[in-house]
Amino acid sequence: MPLLINQQIVEDNWITLSPERLEETAELPQGDLIVPFTYFLENQAVLDAHEGQVGVQVNGDDNLAELYRLHQAFPLVAVEFPVLRDGRGFSIAMQLVRQKFQGQLRAVGDVAHDRLGYMERCGFNAFQIPEERFSQEDLAVFNEISVHYQGAAEDPRPLFRR
Amino acid sequence: MYQYNEVDQTLVNERVEQFRDQTRRFLAGELPEDEFLALRLMNGLYVQRHAPMLRVAIPYGLFSSEQMRKLAHISRKYDKGYGHFTTRTNIQFNWPKLEEVPDILAELAQVQMHAIQTSGNCIRNTTTDPFSGILSNELEDPRPYCEIIRQWSTLHPEFAYLPRKFKIAVTGAPEDRAASQVHDIGLHLVKNAEGEIGFEVLVGGGLGRTPVIGKVVREFLPKQHLLSYLDAILRVYNLNGRRDNKYKARIKILVNALGVEEFTRLVEAEWEFLRDGELTLTDAEIERAKSFFKPFDYDPKAAEDKTLADKLSADQSFATWYEKNTREHKVEGYRAVIVSLKPYLKPAGDITDVQMDLIADLAEQYSFGEIRSTHDQNLVLADVKKSDLFAVWQALDGGNMARPNIGTLTDMIVCPGFDFCALANARTLNIADQINEKFDDLDYLYELGDINVNMSGCINACGHHHVADIGILGVDKKGEDWYQITLGGSSREDARLGKILGKAVAADEVANTIESILGVFVEHRLDNELFRDTVQRIGMDPFKENVYAVAH
Secondary structure, three states, rough: OEEEOOOOEEOOOOEEEOHHHHHHHHOOOOOOEEHHHHHHHHHHHHHHHHOEEEEEOOOOOHHHHHHHHHHHHHEEEEEOOOOOOOHHHHHHHHHHHHOOOOOEEEEOOOHHHHHHHHHHHHHOOEOOOOOOOOHHHHHHHHHHOOOOOOOOOOOOOOHHHH | OOOOHHHHHHHHHHHHHHHHHHHHHHHHOOOOOOHHHHHHHHHEEEEEEOOOEEEOOOOOEEEEEEHHHHHHHHHHHOOOOOEOOOOOOOOOOOOHHHHHHHHHHHHHHHHOOOOOOOOOOOOOOOOOOOOOOOOOOOOOOHHHHHHHHHHHHHHOOOOOOOOOOOOEEOOOOOOOOOHHHHHHHEEEEEOOOOOOOEEEEOOOOOOOOOOOOEEEEEEEEHHHHHHHHHHHHHHHHHHOOOOOOOOHHHHHHHHHHHHHHHHHHHHHHHHHHHOOOOOOHHHHHHHHHHOOOOOOOOHHHHHHHHHHHHHHHHHHHHHHHHHEEEEOOOOOEEEEEEEEEOOOOOOEEEEEEHHHHHHHHHHHOOOOEEEEEEOOOEEEEEEHHHHHHHHHHHHHOOOOOOOOOOOOOOOOOOOOOHHHHOOOOOOOHHHHHHHHHHHHOOOHHHHOOOOOEEEEEEOOOOHHHHHEEEEEEEEEOOOOEEEEEEOOOEOOOEEEEOOOOOOOOEEEHHHHHHHHHHHHHHHOOOOOOOHHHHHHHHHHHHHHHHHHHHHH
């Protein structure tokens, strides 16, 4: 699954553990892991003992207050867009950015061409795009609209303050 | 009016190219149907019964002669020579070809227009009072704030995939001509005890299948906090609004589910992060926005006009039109003209290319080149010298736009219904014709006083039937059109929802039913009491008894 970071295609060094895979896995695999946020909350002792890095994946149904309380502990937060019309991830990203989350903020799920620009402006710096939805044209999408009225994650000043 | 700078122009130009590419990818099969659906809706493009329908944005209903001429041109070149004004003060074209829409958008961009966010689950066109800026009792002109909201909401990256559509209305005078209490957010310019002007903020109004009057979440919001507070409301909604059921996804459902106190608490808590932050409006920005809506260079000699009185006494038709279709203006010697888009037996809000060009000319010659579209599907030339009214009337009359019916029973809000709309259950245009045919006697209509009749062809309530004196809702019963009647609604400052009269009536009985309703009104009316006041005073029972006794 292609991963874009800072508008470049990169190798994904993280292993994403879905709830299904975690159920089947007796032991955590080696390496850097992305686990569901609910799993993280329930298995902190196990994860503390893990040698690699641990990031979490959330969506709008998770306990976001808890996420915002803990976010600095994570080198990576993956925010899931379960379906096209679910835009909660944009606000989750904005709230993490506002709280100065410094790690990788990764958009996962229904992530494709026409939302990449909005996602980047809300603070995502990594985009996991389903294989069948990816094309080289995606790399050009970030600059389709070059002017903005609103502030964004990178520069929160709206146009009238710039 | 607001004039685009380089940033505004760049934005719409780039948006045209972006949509051109999206359309190309869709037609090439590279973009899935459901994804293009969301993208095209955010650009005002529906697929309707006959063809695509393109809804063009008219921010807060204000546009220029040049823009009107472009709309006329588009209707000729890409459509069937007409357009349709909506309750959101936008204009719709019913017959464009999908592959030509990018070209239409490119033409619109040439005159600082676009179709951005005229549909879809995003922040829609902000509306206001069509008489903004010309009222003597106005606290402040709301249009600069509408423009500030327009910019903030346009292509907002966080609020493009909301749970459902989102509508904002702003008013600046004690009267409410923007139906602000049936909007997701209603903003009223108000003065506090210290004499400062700010906003009363209402949230959670709306029509559709669950009609609700908005609730006050903040009695006074200092002006500079306008955007940060809107941001807080939208974020609370985006994170907490229901997404499992599109019929329960509007913010009104969230406000009702949480209770207004809890909803307000969430908004205020979110706002604590934002207040005094980057979104705080600067005095310079407010002044900049205001600079686009300054009073015109009115002719100080206009007040000396003596010709109007002579014309009024010499021509009864002109006098009637003056009485019904013009309004007071705060500058002496001027009036606002309401252009009736409710001609006899034509769809409400429809306008031909020839009529569009005529209005453009009249606005240019007599009203500083500006036109306003109204929430009840008419147009306004807001700044006409009294000495020019006769000429304007003659020209409008020649263009079939001077029917002196503003405020009367035949000045109906009517959605296009089943004839055009893919969502509709019942026809509306034939019923509007039936009512027009039945109530063609202007003297009788004037005798009845102002009554507003709103009609929707389905439960989505685009015709705002819930908030009319007489509301008509088309429903489908086993393939037949039936019509449910409500009485006593209002979209004004005393906003309230109409009550259902009784069982639905058959299509050929609608005008007769209205006649019975009016009979009860006339019987109980005190002096020159308005219909709405009589309904409030006597309640529904006399209407129920009479209407169903007579009809069946």
